[in-house]
Amino acid sequence: MVQLSLTAVVGALALIMGTVSADCTRESLLAAADTYITAQTAGKLDVLTTLDTSNFTYRENNKVVDIKKGVLTQALKIDLNRSTADTVACASYTMLISSTGTKPYVVGTQIRHTDSGSIAMIDTIAATTGSLFFDAKKTLGYIQAESWAPITDVSSRASRDTLKKVGDAYLDMWTDKNAADTIPWGTNCERVEGSRLTKPCGGSLPHGGSSKPNGMRRYVIDETIGSVDVLCSFDSLGNMPDSHEIRVEAGKVKYVHTITVE
Ligand SMILES: *[C@@H]1O[C@H](CO)[C@@H](O)[C@H](O)[C@H]1NC(C)=O
Numbered sequence: 001m002v003q004l005s006l007t008a009v010v011g012a013l014a015l016i017m018g019t020v021s022a023d024c025t026r027e028s029l030l031a032a033a034d035t036y037i038t039a040q041t042a043g044k045l046d047v048l049t050t051l052d053t054s055n056f057t058y059r060e061n062n063k064v065v066d067i068k069k070g071v072l073t074q075a076l077k078i079d080l081n082r083s084t085a086d087t088v089a090c091a092s093y094t095m096l097i098s099s100t101g102t103k104p105y106v107v108g109t110q111i112r113h114t115d116s117g118s119i120a121m122i123d124t125i126a127a128t129t130g131s132l133f134f135d136a137k138k139t140l141g142y143i144q145a146e147s148w149a150p151i152t153d154v155s156s157r158a159s160r161d162t163l164k165k166v167g168d169a170y171l172d173m174w175t176d177k178n179a180a181d182t183i184p185w186g187t188n189c190e191r192v193e194g195s196r197l198t199k200p201c202g203g204s205l206p207h208g209g210s211s212k213p214n215g216m217r218r219y220v221i222d223e224t225i226g227s228v229d230v231l232c233s234f235d236s237l238g239n240m241p242d243s244h245e246i247r248v249e250a251g252k253v254k255y256v257h258t259i260t261v262e
């Protein structure tokens with residue numbers, strides 16, 4: 001009897017919570033991303049109250065691990081955070097830079113929600129000292145100077161399809177000699193790879209040469225910001241956990257960020 005009513009209460013609660021958060025709006029996705037930032041700041045998981053109870057996955061640097069053993073349990077003083085939202089995939093992407101702690105980090109995290117709004121996956125690329133071109137202070141300096149404000153001229157926004165193509169073409173440059181030429185490089189484009197700045201970013205690009213395509217691609221596409229983030233396994237250069245984020249303004253690539261763990 002007690003058992004039965006408890007089950008009923010839990011069921012009703014799940015239903016209510018599901019109904020409340022079922023909408024995959026920008027606001028709800030960014031609010032969930034903020035909760036993740038709060039958790040990372042404190043190094044505490046208890047604020048993550050909407051993790052899916054039946055099927056939640058935590059992935060760090062392309063490996064499924066116990067969230068209690070991940071970077072999220074380390075309190076980080078965060079110097080910069082920025083999130084984008086993908087209302088079609090019901091996902092968000094957050095970049096975090098923590099440059100002043102004993103262990104500095106540059107983190108790229110995709111959060112995926114179920115249809116009912118709970119968090120099905122937290123998928124993190126966490127770079128620290130020893131990662132490719134890692135220098136959090138330098139990265140912070142470059143990225144602080146950028147603008148990732150919403151693109152106000154709606155008619156000039158790149159479509160979801162275009163953004164995905166740009167992300168894929170970028171990752172294909174190492175295996176497809178023609179991929180670089182399909183990307184609409186902006187003249188004032190900046191590329192920040194770890195802490196390495198290349199400007200304009202359409203210079204010194206790979207034109208094939210590897211036989212291994214970059215795999216395990218996961219996308220967060222935000223037409224409002226003009227961004228695509230792709231988490232992948234950077235197999236062209238050797239199986240490295242990686243995040244590539246690109247912003248397109250008025251049809252041209254403006255910024256490229258990479259976070260790569262060696
Ligand atoms: C559980 O989540 C994983 C990753 O999101 C997904 O691939 C899988 O299909 C899910 N399983 C079930 C039973 O929903």
Ligand SMILES: *[C@@H]1O[C@H](CO)[C@@H](O)[C@H](O)[C@H]1NC(C)=O
Nearest residue numbers: 037038041078079080081082
């Ligand atoms: C995240 O960034 C926003 C906007 O720049 C800022 O207002 C907020 O305080 C930041 N959060 C943390 C935890 O640093």
